[in-house]
Amino acid sequence: QQQVKQSPQSLIVQKGGISIINCAYENTAFDYFPWYQQFPGKGPALLIAIRPDVSEKKEGRFTISFNKSAKQFSLHIMDSQPGDSATYFCAASSPSNTGKLIFGQGTTLQVKP
Amino acid sequence: DSGVTQTPKHLITATGQRVTLRCSPRSGDLSVYWYQQSLDQGLQFLIQYYNGEERAKGNILERFSAQQFPDLHSELNLSSLELGDSALYFCASSVLAGQETQYFGPGTRLLVL
Numbered sequence: 496q497q498q499v500k501q502s503p504q505s506l507i508v509q510k511g512g513i514s515i516i517n518c519a520y521e522n523t524a525f526d527y528f529p530w531y532q533q534f535p536g537k538g539p540a541l542l543i544a545i546r547p548d549v550s551e552k553k554e555g556r557f558t559i560s561f562n563k564s565a566k567q568f569s570l571h572i573m574d575s576q577p578g579d580s581a582t583y584f585c586a587a588s589s590p591s592n593t594g595k596l597i598f599g600q601g602t603t604l605q606v607k608p
Numbered sequence: 609d610s611g612v613t614q615t616p617k618h619l620i621t622a623t624g625q626r627v628t629l630r631c632s633p634r635s636g637d638l639s640v641y642w643y644q645q646s647l648d649q650g651l652q653f654l655i656q657y658y659n660g661e662e663r664a665k666g667n668i669l670e671r672f673s674a675q676q677f678p679d680l681h682s683e684l685n686l687s688s689l690e691l692g693d694s695a696l697y698f699c700a701s702s703v704l705a706g707q708e709t710q711y712f713g714p715g716t717r718l719l720v721l
Contacts, residue, residue, distance in 0.1 A: 527707040538610060538698050538712030539651070584651060588707055593664035594639060596710065598651040 497522060499587050501599025508606050514572040516602045518585035521566065525587040529596070530559065530570050533582045542583070543570075575606045611635065612713035614699050620719045626687040629716045633680055633701030639663070640682040641702075641710060642674055646695040657682055658705040689720045 501518045508514045518528075529544035545552045545559040545568065552559045558571040572579055585599040611634035621627055633640050642654040644667075653666035657676035668674075671689075676682045686693060696717050700710040 529709075531712075536714070538612070538700070538714050540610065540712065541709045544709075586651075590707070591664075593656055593658075594641065594702055594706055594708060594710060595653050595656060595664045595666060596641075596651075597653070598643075600650045 497597055499585060499597050499599040501585050501602060503602060504600065505603045506605070508575045508604065510575065510577060510606055510608050512575050512606075514570075514575045514579070514604055514606070516570045516583050516585070516604070517567065518569065518587075518599050519565075519567045520587050522587070522589065523566070524589040525597075526590050527588045528559070528561065528568050529586050530557075531584045531586060531598075533584065533601075535581075539584060572604075575604075577606045577608050580604055580606050610711040610713060612699060612701050612711050614697075614713035614716050616716060617714065618717050618719075620721065621689060622721055623689055623691060625689050625720075626685065627689065627718065629684040629686070629697050629699075629718075631682045631684070631699030631701075631713060633682070633699075634711055637701035637703050637711070638680065639702045639705050640676055640680070641700040642668075642682070642684050643698045643700065643712075644695050645698060645715070649695075651698075654684070656705070663705050686718070691720050694718055694720045 531539035532542045533539040561568045586596040654668040656664040702708040
């Protein structure tokens with residue numbers, strides 16, 4: 496019940512295309528859903544995050560869509576660029592006095608020029 | 609640069625040995641988290657410390673231990689090392705203990721031979 500399932504494992508998109516990464520969870524107590532971006536040789540960095548009181552959050556070319564009833568959320572990267580090539584992790588946490596994050600398995604995105 | 613530093617960057621050791629990984633959080637951050645990243649397990653939460661005290665525990669083996677010192681730096685001790693402990697170990701920090709942005713360090717790559 497603590498798992499977050501992420502798909503696809505890898506994704507190849509042409510420059511200018513839309514990249515879509517999906518995550519699903521089971522624990523209905525989760526109420527914070529961040530996405531982290533990781534470049535080779537670097538640590539993950541927060542990209543964007545959402546809480547279940549909204550169905551969508553947009554920051555620049557990055558949008559999170561959230562479906563509470565389906566217990567799913569997704570990351571959309573519009574106008575994908577070669578510089579977006581990285582590994583993306585969705586994560587979740589439940590309300591508590593800790594920041595413990597449960598991560599998905601990650602998606603390696605390659606954007607071809 | 610996230611402001612989180614980790615040393616060493618790389619560590620090669622033998623089975624049965626003990627190693628210590630060190631993390632200095634961002635200035636002002638009170639929470640330190642440790643995560644293990646391996647190819648088959650993804651990013652796994654190990655343990656969180658807040659202002660010197662253990663706040664949350666995850667999938668941390670009994671052979672592993674951690675502490676946070678009064679100056680807020682943290683150390684992760686791994687003992688009786690096994691081949692399967694080979695992984696990237698990340699430290700992250702956040703201002704407080706809850707659902708906030710976690711800033712990840714560059715990681716320590718551990719190879720157990």
